[in-house]
Amino acid sequence: MESKETKKSEARLMKGNEALAEAAIRAEIDAYFGYPITPQTEVIEYLTREVPLRENCKTIVLQAESEVASINMVYGAAGAGARVMTSSSSPGISLMQEGISYIAAAQLPCLLVNVVRGGPGLGTIQPSQGDYFQSTKGGGHGDYRLIVLAPASVQEMADFVFDGFKLAEKYRNPVLSLSDGALGQMMEKVVLPEAGSLKKTPAPWATTGKTKNREHNIITSLFMQSEEMEQVNLQMQEKYKSMQKEVRYEEIKVDDAEFLLVAFGLSSRICQKTVDLAREKGIKVGLLRPITLYPFPYDRLKELSNQVEFMLTVEMNAGQMVEDVRLAVEGKVPVHFTGRMGGMVLSPEEILHKIESIHESLTTANV
Amino acid sequence: MNEKLYLEDEENLGTKELEGYENVYCRPDTLTDVPFHYCPGCGHSVVHKVLMEVIDELGIQEETIGVAPVGCSVFAYNYMNVDMQEAAHGRATAVATGIRRVLPDKYVFSYQGDGDLAAIGTAETIHTVNRGENILMVFINNGIYGMTGGQMAPTSLIGQVTSTTPYGREAANVGNPIKIADLLCLLPGAYYVTRQAVYNSNGVRKLKKALVKAFEYQKQKKGTCFIEVVSNCPSGWKMTPVETIKYLEEQMIPMYPLGDLKVPQN
Numbered sequence: 035m036e037s038k039e040t041k042k043s044e045a046r047l048m049k050g051n052e053a054l055a056e057a058a059i060r061a062e063i064d065a066y067f068g069y070p071i072t073p074q075t076e077v078i079e080y081l082t083r084e085v086p087l088r089e090n091c092k093t094i095v096l097q098a099e100s101e102v103a104s105i106n107m108v109y110g111a112a113g114a115g116a117r118v119m120t121s122s123s124s125p126g127i128s129l130m131q132e133g134i135s136y137i138a139a140a141q142l143p144c145l146l147v148n149v150v151r152g153g154p155g156l157g158t159i160q161p162s163q164g165d166y167f168q169s170t171k172g173g174g175h176g177d178y179r180l181i182v183l184a185p186a187s188v189q190e191m192a193d194f195v196f197d198g199f200k201l202a203e204k205y206r207n208p209v210l211s212l213s214d215g216a217l218g219q220m221m222e223k224v225v226l227p228e229a230g231s232l233k234k235t236p237a238p239w240a241t242t243g244k245t246k247n248r249e250h251n252i253i254t255s256l257f258m259q260s261e262e263m264e265q266v267n268l269q270m271q272e273k274y275k276s277m278q279k280e281v282r283y284e285e286i287k288v289d290d291a292e293f294l295l296v297a298f299g300l301s302s303r304i305c306q307k308t309v310d311l312a313r314e315k316g317i318k319v320g321l322l323r324p325i326t327l328y329p330f331p332y333d334r335l336k337e338l339s340n341q342v343e344f345m346l347t348v349e350m351n352a353g354q355m356v357e358d359v360r361l362a363v364e365g366k367v368p369v370h371f372t373g374r375m376g377g378m379v380l381s382p383e384e385i386l387h388k389i390e391s392i393h394e395s396l397t398t399a400n401v
Numbered sequence: 402m403n404e405k406l407y408l409e410d411e412e413n414l415g416t417k418e419l420e421g422y423e424n425v426y427c428r429p430d431t432l433t434d435v436p437f438h439y440c441p442g443c444g445h446s447v448v449h450k451v452l453m454e455v456i457d458e459l460g461i462q463e464e465t466i467g468v469a470p471v472g473c474s475v476f477a478y479n480y481m482n483v484d485m486q487e488a489a490h491g492r493a494t495a496v497a498t499g500i501r502r503v504l505p506d507k508y509v510f511s512y513q514g515d516g517d518l519a520a521i522g523t524a525e526t527i528h529t530v531n532r533g534e535n536i537l538m539v540f541i542n543n544g545i546y547g548m549t550g551g552q553m554a555p556t557s558l559i560g561q562v563t564s565t566t567p568y569g570r571e572a573a574n575v576g577n578p579i580k581i582a583d584l585l586c587l588l589p590g591a592y593y594v595t596r597q598a599v600y601n602s603n604g605v606r607k608l609k610k611a612l613v614k615a616f617e618y619q620k621q622k623k624g625t626c627f628i629e630v631v632s633n634c635p636s637g638w639k640m641t642p643v644e645t646i647k648y649l650e651e652q653m654i655p656m657y658p659l660g661d662l663k664v665p666q667n
Contacts, residue, residue, distance in 0.1 A: 064503050065499070065502055065503050067499065094502045094503060096498075096502065098495070098528075099524055099525070099528035100524060102492070102495070102524075102525075103492070103495040103498075103524070103525055103528065104495075106488065106489060106492035106495035106496050106499065106525070107495050107496070107498050107499035107502070108499060109486070109488070109489075109492075109495075109496055109499060110468070110486060110488075110495065110496035110497060110498060110499025110500040111499035111500065111502065111503045112499075113486045113496070113499075113500065114466065114486075114499070114500045114503050114504050115503075116499075116503035118499070118503070132489055133489060133492070136489050140487075241466045241484035241485065241486055241500065242466075242484065242504060242507075243463045243464050243465065243466060243483075243484055243504075243507055244462060244463055244482065244483050244484045245463055246463070250433075250478070250481075250482050250483055250484050250485065251484045251485075252478045252484070252485050252486070252487070253485070253486040253487065254469075254478065254486070254487035255487065256475060256476075256487055
């Protein structure tokens with residue numbers, strides 16, 4: 035079979051999942067461990083197909099017996115200093131939560147990918163953003179945080195593999211790429227990151243075999259003395275504070291906006307169209323798209339609460355990120371929500387209609 | 402060694418040559434200078450010591466990475482002076498797989514109890530062996546959950562009284578003791594499977610030989626080596642250490658007979 039390898043960074047048409055997998059090869063990951071689940075199975079299929087065709091590619095690709103095993107293989111490999119990742123979709127990510135908590139607690143760098151499907155339960159294989167809470171507020175047990183990146187295009191599905199590993203290795207923290215079934219499955223133009231351009235951060239703490247010039251390295255999250263456990267927690271909280279500077283967001287026509295849409299991932303793509311439709315009608319709508327969901331752009335939203343009449347959060351869930359938007363604006367402006375669930379996707383017109391009806395109700399109330 | 406000399410040189414005991422005495426034994430560098438926290442009479446201490454002696458004697462301390470489980474031996478890394486990772490309950494061999502795959506020329510072992518390996522981690526156990534991962538699995542079977550205070554293990558005997566089988570284990574309710582080592586022999590990935598015990602000096606010697614073999618096979622990348630050690634738990638069994646030896650001989654070993662279960666076919 036012919037490999038899809040090209041060294042140069044030319045534009046290609048690719049599926050989100052495949053662009054992500056190709057970026058992983060180009061990020062020179064040491065290992066990928068995963069288990070098939072729709073709608074992200076193309077990631078492991080692409081890797082098992084492509085890696086053996088690449089000259090000098092030593093990446094380990096292993097289909098594990100479960101997501102539980104995958105995430106613990108990630109733990110072992112990350113603890114041994116490897117650049118390692120896994121990918122899955124919602125129910126599989128739920129199964130991984132114990133392992134993710136251990137990885138966060140042992141402060142191991144790795145990349146996790148959740149191509150979200152509609153839930154709860156077995157749910158559906160269609161796109162959803164129903165895992166926002168799980169991704170940004172914990173998911174597993176204890177006080178830990180993941181850095182959460184939310185791609186909104188096939189380009190970002192690929193780019194955030196590189197960004198994810200950079201952040202993971204910088205902070206010794208797991209990073210989660212949170213997309214959805216549509217971003218995973220759809221094809222778009224993508225310019226892939228250049229192979230070999232991602233430097234590896236040294237890991238002197240890793241279990242690579244105790245040499246004579248150092249004590250034995252131990253990867254653990256167990257500290258039986260409360261005082262010690264609290265200190266470990268305090269150090270982690272300090273680290274999370276220092277991560278706040280990594281906050282990223284995109285603003286579209288926000289400068290003169292009177293009404294602000296807030297949406298991430300696929301929803302933000304739909305909202306872009308809404309902004310255009312609204313502007314055509316002379317309604318000054320802007321869009322703020324959080325790119326990092328943790329850290330969250332609280333400060334910028336707070337600033338914008340002095341400018342806009344109201345905010346409308348658009349999500350493919352029952353209203354999860356909207357809670358963070360409300361926290362950010364501290365009651366200064368009304369924060370509304372609209373969304374669909376179960377794999378359903380809002381149309382730009384539906385969102386525009388919602389803006390108009392909120393605006394109308396405010397105007398009526400003022401009379 | 403007389404008592405006076407012992408007291409005077411206690412700090413340096415085993416670490417330097419004493420005038421007029423031949424140094425016949427000292428703590429290997431693979432064991433840290435930390436007293437074991439295990440209950441008096443427990444087999445864990447002996448297995449830790451033998452395992453670390455073998456790693457020392459083979460000269461592979463710098464190339465060995467261990468994985469500690471959840472259970473009484475969760476703190477194995479406090480005593481074993483090699484690089485180690487602490488795994489979630491049942492996941493030691495998945496963690497070991499992750500390590501071994503990215504460090505294919507190192508030695509990797511997991512050290513697991515019966516709850517970890519044969520109950521919550523059964524899927525990982527079977528699939529790790531089925532892949533023939535080049536690791537050593539050391540399985541301590543003492544038929545009880547020691548760390549949580551003496552609950553039924555998958556390997557507890559029929560009729561055995563534990564804190565969750567207060568009237569004795571009944572097969573009709575909670576199933577039979579699971580002979581996981583026998584099950585694993587069916588898998589082509591299992592290269593060497595043996596069952597040993599450390600309640601007497603003969604057993605200790607045999608375990609040591611088995612460990613040496615297992616590391617040798619791992620070096621040759623032959624597949625998974627599995628060493629079960631039928632052990633005791635004075636606290637969990639509510640017995641004196643001496644009574645546990647009698648119970649081991651009369652009850653445990655008839656259920657879990659010692660010896661090689663699968664040896665390399667030449």
